[in-house]
Amino acid sequence: MEIGLGDELTVRRAFAYPLQNALARREVLRGALLLLLPGVGWLLNMGHRIQMVHQMQHGREAWPAWHDYPRLLRSGAVTLLGMIYYYAPGLGFALLAWLRHLPMLWWPAVPLLVAATLAIPGYMTRYCYAFDAKEIFNPARALQRALEGGTGYWKAWGIAVSALVLSFGGLLLLGVGFLVTSVWFWQVAGFSFACTFSARVNRAA
Numbered sequence: 001m002e003i004g005l006g007d008e009l010t011v012r013r014a015f016a017y018p019l020q021n022a023l024a025r026r027e028v029l030r031g032a033l034l035l036l037l038p039g040v041g042w043l044l045n046m047g048h049r050i051q052m053v054h055q056m057q058h059g060r061e062a063w064p065a066w067h068d069y070p071r072l073l074r075s076g077a078v079t080l081l082g083m084i085y086y087y088a089p090g091l092g093f094a095l096l097a098w099l100r101h102l103p104m105l106w107w108p109a110v111p112l113l114v115a116a117t118l119a120i121p122g123y124m125t126r127y128c129y130a131f132d133a134k135e136i137f138n139p140a141r142a143l144q145r146a147l148e149g150g151t152g153y154w155k156a157w158g159i160a161v162s163a164l165v166l167s168f169g170g171l172l173l174l175g176v177g178f179l180v181t182s183v184w185f186w187q188v189a190g191f192s193f194a195c196t197f198s199a200r201v202n203r204a205a
Contacts, residue, residue, distance in 0.1 A: 005056045009152065009195040014159045018187035023063045028187065030066055032179035045183060046079050047072030049190040053128040057198050075131060082123065082136035086116035115143060121156070122146030124190075125197035145197070152196040160189035 003017045018028050031048060034041040051065040051072060066072075090112030097105035116139075123142035126135040136142070146153060163185045170181030 043076030046076035
């Protein structure tokens with residue numbers, strides 16, 4: 001690997017990370033093909049990103065990471081449950097505000113949704129290290145860990161959002177290209193946050 005977690009996080013490195021060699025590019029294409037499986041493909045891709053980071057955190061090459069599909073599926077499912085857990089309160093208030101026409105409920109809904117979004121990268125990198133689900137279901141700790149990332153955390157967000165915007169260019173290729181660019185985007189985001197948090201995770205371990 002030419003680009004890894006020990007390198008300084010830059011836009012160029014983050015964008016190039018999922019495409020840096022032939023094996024990495026093949027893994028992106030495999031992820032894009034798996035997205036054709038509704039639901040399952042998304043979970044497998046999430047598990048694949050977790051496996052990639054896990055391998056790098058333990059001093060191994062990120063690829064190949066398409067192996068042990070049951071574990072990839074399990075990791076993706078646990079992560080999805082975490083997202084539902086974090087977003088449920090804010091979405092609940094938002095739904096009530098919309099259905100019941102109670103604008104005052106947007107006041108708790110918006111901060112809760114923002115807090116959920118901020119906390120998720122905080123628990124993801126911790127979970128990647130040992131696949132310990134307890135790292136996910138502790139909102140206060142996850143948010144604290146996210147904010148401990150300091151300026152690097154916000155830099156990772158900036159790179160992730162930029163990659164998200166660019167990924168929609170895949171829609172221009174008859175929509176099929178978006179399968180590839182969306183996998184690329186998620187790997188860029190995963191790498192960016194892993195760069196920010198993994199050194200701290202390894203020291204704690």
